[in-house]
Structure formats: structure tokens, C-alpha cells
Amino acid sequence: MTTARVSAPALPATRRRPLNSRRAGAWVLVAVAVAVSVLPFYWVLRTALSTNGALASNATNLLPADFSLGAFQRVFGLQSPEEAVAQGGSGAQIDFWVYLRNSVLFASITTTGAVFFSAMAAYAFARLRWRGRNAVFSLFLATMMVPPIFTALPNFLLIKNLGLLNTMAGLVLPYIFMTPFAIFFLRQFFLNMSREVEEAAMLDGAKHLRIFFQIILPNAAAPLATLALLTFIGQWNEYFWPLLVGQDESVRVLTVGLGVFKSQSPQGAPDWSGLMAATLVSALPVLILFAAFGKKIVNSIGFSGIK
């Protein structure tokens, strides 16, 4: 069972080779990397299912310390304040259902708007001929270079002057019309689509709107789905803008809610199990999307490297 020894790793690793010490070592490193990526999430789950009082004395037990669903009840406001305090919570009213709803609304509305309007713009940039097209496209691309904080300050003033602070409209407006990345991403796909069908449809008298809806969009279903997925996850994780304009309980999203929950923790002994339960609730939708569409996400990385 001897193989080409030293030179083996230089070959493209397409065929299977017997396990030697070198490969075994490589696998160990991969295993460590996987463990570092995944184990923290297990520890979050384990803590969320524990009772605060038992955490300190069971620091390394792999199973939940004094198993309880109390932390989750606390996060969803199902515990009475007295009960919550007894289990190490702050006793402050917290309702993650509202934050969950707000996050879903915020991420869905912005994703739908941004993907659809960006697709329209990408169509104009890729398939229509008009003067100034390339100049306008470069200008759009250039905005990718502007750091979000830079526009966030004036945008905050605008939303404030419009009286939209602490409203869902104020939260979604800056994102709903487009993202430069989405336009760039879709334009690439539209450029590579065959013109044959489109031209045949034009001969039949189809207008641009029909071509866009009945030919372009259906043919770009896969990239549109990938883009929607990436945009949704990005919006779900957004923190800075919602922190600025959505502090009010009624429009608070999960990320902001988590920050508030954390700062409410009593200074001496934080409500770790509550905090970890809340963290898990916030991560769950992305974990589900990941379980369902992980392959799509992984395969998009090579392309979306620009982001």
C-alpha cells in the first residue's frame, strides 16, 4: 500500500488515496475546525436548557445543569416576574414574540423589495440599450464603497424629519429599493442569458414588461432564490440601522432585543440561561434556512466574494 510519498499532496486531490499519517493529521485539523465552528452552538443550547443557579457548580457537564424550560418561558414572557427572578432572570418584561415578528417583517419586506426592484434595474443594465447606462451602473457600484455608517447618520436625520422614527416604514425604507450588490449580482446573470427567446417574444409583439415577467424572471429563478436567501440572512442579522431607528418595543427586532436583554441583566449574576435561550431563538430561523438551503449558500460563496 505504498503511494507516491512526498509528491502526493502536490497532486490535485481528486482520487482517493489510502490514509497515511499526513492525511490523518490533516483530517484531525479539519475536525478541530469543525468542532470550533459547531460546539459553541451546542454549549448555547445546553446553557439555555439549564437553570441559572446550577450553572456554576456544573461548569463542564455536557448535559444541561438542572434541566428546565424556564429560560425559554422567560424569553417569551410566559413566566411571572417573581418566578423569573427566582430563576435568575431580571424580572423585566421581555417578549421575544414581538421581536420575532418584527424581525420576520423587517427581513421579508426589505428582501422582497430589494430583490424585485434590483432585478428590474439589473434588467435595464443588462438587456436594454440607453445612453449613460455604463456611467449610471458605475455610480451604483461605487456606492458599495461607501461605509454604511457614513450614510446612516444623514439617513437617520431624514427618517426623523419624515416622522418615521420607530416605525416599520422607517426601518425598511433605506433597504427596500435596491442594494448595489443585488443589482451587480443579478446583472451578471442577465448578461449571460441567451437572447434567442427574448427576441422571438419581441417578434411576437411582447413588450418589455411581459418579457421581464415571463421570460427573464422565470429563467433566473435559481440566482433570484440565492440572492433572496443571502439578502434575507443579511437583513435578519442587521443591527446598526434598527438600533438607530427602531428602539421602540413595538418595532424592535431580535438583534436589538438581544442587546437590550443583555443590558437588563443584573450586574452581579447575569441571566445566562435566559440570554442563551434568547440567542438561540434569534439564531433559529437562520439555522433552519441553513439546514434547508445550505448547499445553495455554500455554492454561492465563490461568486458572492465581492460582498
Add this chain to the structure above:
Amino acid sequence: MTTLTRNATAAERTLGRPVRRRGQSDMKVALFFIAPAMIGFIVFYLVPTLRGIYLSFTEYSILGDPTWIGTANYEAIGKDPLFWNALAVTTQYVLINIVLQTALALGLALLMHRVAKSTLIRGTLLLPYLMANVIAALLWFWLLDYQIGIVNYFIDALGMPKVAFFGSEEWAIPTQALINTWRHMGYTALLIFAGLQAIPGHVYEVANLDGASPWQTFRKITMPLLRPVLALVLIVTIIGSFQVFDTVAVTTQGGPVNASRVLQFYIYQKAFTESDFGYGSALAVILFVILALVAFIQMKFLKGNESDLD
């Protein structure tokens, strides 16, 4: 309009190539399709950019109107020890991220390329990247807790002194950088992995025939051919790291003392806590200029947009 375009297309089809002459433009249709994105671009990108630059030359506390004060904000920033501290602290954060993240990701990418190509493993390594910064921050806030965090438990068990990851001045920034590295490592590795996959196998076969050692192959073939990808990774890492905010805001709030008061957190405090929008805008302009310089240098000197493969 439709008739015109239709005829033009018919004419092109007979010619066999979709080239249009001047004057037969789709301007009106294009305007319709681009209108929503254009509104968003003008209202939420273009005007705010110009307004941000304008505000940086004013004194403005949200109430009332901005007052033009010329370059006074910039002069004040030049003498502001907190700004220089923020710049130093942010730079430290960026440097740790560049070194650690790029080195780990490169190693991981090579491992994936050699032994572990499965999508499942790649996906697993990507998981931290898909989590919100806030979640990554809280997760590590718990794991690294001084009192009962699991990491300090192990450090203690190994007989070493416990580390106040978030509570000590010397550890505040490295800890933030470690969290960021944890979150981005897999993502960066996947970017580099994609670059490795793009290197044609015959290049390696030739090197192999010529008797090149693995180290020689890596240095003389892999690294040069990987340059565009590495340049991209570097710029994404630098630009992203300079804008660190979420993890700091959730955990240390700039502290202890000023140890983790990074640029964006300082901007946030100036503009929203102290209602000094002019000063905050001037700080934001400086951050903007720094990032533009980084991008410029990358394009100019690293030739990140050219590949040796062509």
C-alpha cells in the same frame, strides 16, 4: 416606442447580431425599469453621502439648523485624544484580524482542497458566518465569562491564571478580534478554496514531473496563482474590520476605559449619545477616506484585479 424596438430587433435578427445603431435606444423603458432603484440610490445613498460631507463642516445637534463652521470639526479631531485612541485601537483590531484570519483561512482552505471537499464540511465551517454579529458576541460573552465561562474553566484547570477577556484593557480588543475571526474564518476559507479550485490541475502535474517539493509548489505555484483571491480576501477583511461595531456595542461598550472604543462606536457615541452630528459626520468622513485609501492601494499595488492565469 414598442413598434420601433420591435422593428429594430427584427432587423437585427436578419443581420444575425444584436447590435443596435445610435438613436434606437430603449431610454424610456429603461427609465421605467430603473426608477425604483434610482429613487433608492438618490434618496438613501447619493444625497446622504453629500449631506454627510456637508454636515461634517457644521455644528449640528439635531435641534435647530446646522451652522457652518468650516474645518473646525476636523481641527478639533486632530487634537482629540479619544479619536487617536479610537484609530489606534481599531488599527490593532484590523491587524489581528488580517494576520489571524488570513493565516487560519488559508490553512483551512488548503486542508479542504487536499482532503475534505465535502459540501457538508464546508457548510459546517460557514455556520458562524451566517450568525448575526450580536449572536456571535453574546455566545462568546458567555463562553469567555470570567466567573463561570467554560474557556476560563479550562484555563484554570490547566493551572494558568484566568483571563478577563472582556474586562481587562489588554484583552478587550484581541477578544473582539478573536470573535470576528471565529465568525469569518470559514467564509474566508471558502473564498480561498474557490480560488484554489480554479487553479488547473495540469499546472501541478507539470511541477510534479519537474520534481518540485510540496513547499516549492506552494510557494512558486499556488501562492502566485492565488494572488487575486488573496488580494480580495485582504480587502474584504480590512474594510469589514475597520467598521467593527456590533460586537463592541453588545459586549464592552468601548470599555474598559477606552480600550475597545473603536472608530465606529466613537462615531455612534458622538452622533447619537452626545447629539454632536457635525463632529460625528466628520469622523465618518475620516473613516470613509481611510477605507477609500485601502481600496485604492489594493487596486494600485496588489493588482488584485489581475490574474496570472490568463
